[in-house]
Amino acid sequence: MKYVWYDFETFFQQAPQLNPARKLITGVICGVRVEEITENPMQDIRYLDKLIDELAKGKALEKILRA
Template sequence: MTKHHIYTMSFAKVYPMYIAKAEKKGRTKAEVDEIIYWLTGYSREELEKQLENQTDFETFFAQAPQLNPSRTMIKGVVCGVRVEDIEEPTMQEIRYLDKLIDELAKGKAMEKILRKR
């Protein structure tokens, strides 16, 4: 079975799109970064290095320092698919991030996006 093309796509190519989507709705790059740090455990320096290296999505998530255990609380639909029902782990991580960015763009409070109780 061939890998989905997003796995080999550079995270650095999609990252500006996440920022643009957020900024279009009055949110900030800092909030996008905070979501990425929360989800993956990357620090600012580590994220910058991944962007500089043009790391693909599969490697980006495989090398994530600490995937947040609370990410399993992320529920909902992205691209017509329920994120909690995605069986392929890497695709699920990608869709978790997509869902969080969608929530940011829809104006949801950061506390709720980051699943703080």
């Protein structure tokens, strides 16, 4: 099996479609509020970080996305 490695920027650029609800994720990750990050690739990375952290804590996806 051959693995292809991407950096995060390439991963997000090539993603078929990012969930628009990701913009509803709020909070602090690594000491920075995700909703205040202005660089798009970094903000998408931090949304992913926050999502994984909250899911690992057992939170429901609906709660994380504020749905």
